Structure formats: structure tokens, C-alpha cells
Amino acid sequence: EDQVTQSPEALRLQEGESSSLNCSYTVSGLRGLFWYRQDPGKGPEFLFTLYSAGEEKEKERLKATLTKKESFLHITAPKPEDSATYLCAVQAGKGAQKLVFGQGTRLTINP
């Protein structure tokens, strides 16, 4: 069974303090690994898709990387508006559009 584990569950940083969020996965036949950002009461907002080990993608202060067993979301010099829950999900095998999500990391950036 496909599994996704995110750590830490919650992370509190000071503005400008860089850090990384972890997403470990166990799947059969990875088709894609996805990162989303979710604000309270809203739907997840798409950030990145990674398809193969060694791939990296960047967007503003965020950079996502992928290995064969895990993905990292690096946040450089974060700002308070980066506060949100970050979700990792995998699409695997022949499961069409089924995404298996981790429980998320709740990130708080203090000014």
C-alpha cells in the first residue's frame, strides 16, 4: 500500500530563518510527487510536481527536491505570508489520478 509520511508535524520559524520540510514515501511505481500549500478553510494550492530522483524545482523562496525515497521542501528566508500547511502527495502505479497525501506540515513564520 502506498504511504506518505511528512515531518515535522508542525514547525515554527522566525522570519528569515531557513529550514526544510521532509516527505518520505513508499510506493510502487511513482508517477509523480506533488507539493501543495493549504491555507485554513481553503483548498490546496498546487506548488510543484517532481517526477524522477535528482529533479529540483524552484518558486520564489521555495525549492523542492526528490530522491528515490523522499522529497524535501526547502524554504529560504521565509516571510510571515509563507505560513500555511504544506502537503505532499504521490501518484503511483496505475491509479490514474488518485493522490495519496501525507498528513502535512503546519508552518508558522513569526515576524
Add this chain to the structure above:
Amino acid sequence: KAGVTQTPRYLIKTRGQQVTLSCSPISGHRSVSWYQQTPGQGLQFLFEYFSETQRNKGNFPGRFSGRQFSNSRSEMNVSTLELGDSALYLCASSLGQLGSEAFFGQGTRLTVV
């Protein structure tokens, strides 16, 4: 380009009733997936429709059903509501190929009392 639209945004229903939620995908997207989000279980896959056919189904009871119309709009129905069905129901739209990105709507917050 319009995003994914879900209606209604909020619903309050009584145990035993049934409810229908609606989702309009991004123009050109033929795949619509539904997810249930609760604080305890996180985001869980309900089912996916592609070109009016259910392509995949999660581990939910038969009270949860859905359909997709020829214009790709989708509806989800929950019959005989239980208190545990209270959740944020999210719809995701995609092109439908393996590995393609899914874009979510704002969700429908269902409260069962």
C-alpha cells in the same frame, strides 16, 4: 482562466438526510477527483471520473457516490448522512494523464448535526 468551482461552499444537514455537492472543473480538463478532508484522517481519495466513467474508487462505503456529465462537471452524493461525514469535501481537476497536476477547488464544508 477560471479555476475549479465548487458549490455550495457551506452546508448543514441532519443525520439521515442526503446531500449533493457540485464541481465544475477547469475548462479542458476531463478528470475530476473527489477527496474528503478531516482533522484526524487528512485528505482521503473518494473517487475519480474521466469522460463520464468512474476510473478509480477509494475505500468509502457505498453511501458515497458520484457522477460526471458530458461537459465534465461532476456531482458527489452522500446518502443517509452520519455525524462522521462532517468534513471538507474537495474536488480536483486535471487533464487526466498519469502524472498530470491536479488543481483543487475551495471545497464544500459539510456539517452533519
